[in-house]
Amino acid sequence: MIQNMGDGDVRRLIAGNWKMNGLEDDLAEVTTLAQRLETPRPDNVDVVICPPATLIAPMHALQFDTIGLGAQDCHTEESGAYTGDLSAAMLRDAGACYCIVGHSERRDYHGETDEVVKAKLAAALKADLIPILCVGENLETREAGKAVDTVVAQLKAAFPGAGKGVVVAYEPIWAIGTGKTAGPAEIEEMHAALRQATSPDTRLLYGGSVKPGNAAEILAVSNVNGALVGGASLKADDFEPIVRA
Numbered sequence: 480m481i482q483n484m485g486d487g488d489v490r491r492l493i494a495g496n497w498k499m500n501g502l503e504d505d506l507a508e509v510t511t512l513a514q515r516l517e518t519p520r521p522d523n524v525d526v527v528i529c530p531p532a533t534l535i536a537p538m539h540a541l542q543f544d545t546i547g548l549g550a551q552d553c554h555t556e557e558s559g560a561y562t563g564d565l566s567a568a569m570l571r572d573a574g575a576c577y578c579i580v581g582h583s584e585r586r587d588y589h590g591e592t593d594e595v596v597k598a599k600l601a602a603a604l605k606a607d608l609i610p611i612l613c614v615g616e617n618l619e620t621r622e623a624g625k626a627v628d629t630v631v632a633q634l635k636a637a638f639p640g641a642g643k644g645v646v647v648a649y650e651p652i653w654a655i656g657t658g659k660t661a662g663p664a665e666i667e668e669m670h671a672a673l674r675q676a677t678s679p680d681t682r683l684l685y686g687g688s689v690k691p692g693n694a695a696e697i698l699a700v701s702n703v704n705g706a707l708v709g710g711a712s713l714k715a716d717d718f719e720p721i722v723r724a
């Protein structure tokens with residue numbers, strides 16, 4: 480086993496990324512989750528839901544004690560002529576405390592470069608949002624044996640330095656929504672490299688097909704301080720056991 484560097488000191492975080500899923504009816508799902516997390520209340524883990532932006536304010540209005548809110552993206556600028564976009568300050572205003580930046584779906588479908596991701600991360604910090612910086616390699620890069628170098632380079636291109644409260648999520652692109660996960664040894668190797676490139680108190684999450692059945696094994700890997708969960712965060716029946724794992 481690679482030496483565990485500081486896992487014990489880092490508060491865990493389980494974040495759900497709803498992506499483009501969720502209508503007002505789905506507030507019932509998150510209410511069920513909040514109620515279930517009340518008893519017994521997991522006190523060593525932060526639970527965050529990142530719903531579509533339209534649901535941040537309605538969820539905030541429900542005033543859950545057990546669930547924090549995050550946005551899935553923000554603009555680099557504070558305001559201006561950017562039709563359809565939302566600034567970090569607006570998301571904060573709506574009730575978000577966290578903001579995902581650099582998700583591979585944004586990098587792929589919206590052409591976000593490392594530079595854009597870096598600017599979004601800075602915008603999130605400026606608005607007092609905790610950024611969740613996503614990094615991850617595609618299958619070709621993994622098969623070429625370049626996963627660690629590629630992901631660490633991605634991280635370094637956007638990470639503003641230790642002590643800024645940034646969360647980092649390692650999400651291998653080939654594991655997202657595919658039912659495949661990286662194996663414990665692959666996750667351990669990557670997270671050891673990310674730990675080296677960040678700091679002992681940076682929260683390092685794993686994401687990519689995390690489910691109730693594999694969460695405990697993944698969360699037991701050295702330097703894994705939590706998970707970023709897509710599909711399995713949409714239902715309280717799936718998300719609750721992941722939080723409790």
Ligand SMILES: O=C(CO)COP(=O)(O)O
Pocket residue numbers: 496582650654655656657658686687688689707708709710711
């Ligand atoms: O992209 C993800 C979370 O941001 C992972 O999604 P899945 O858990 O659906 O694979």
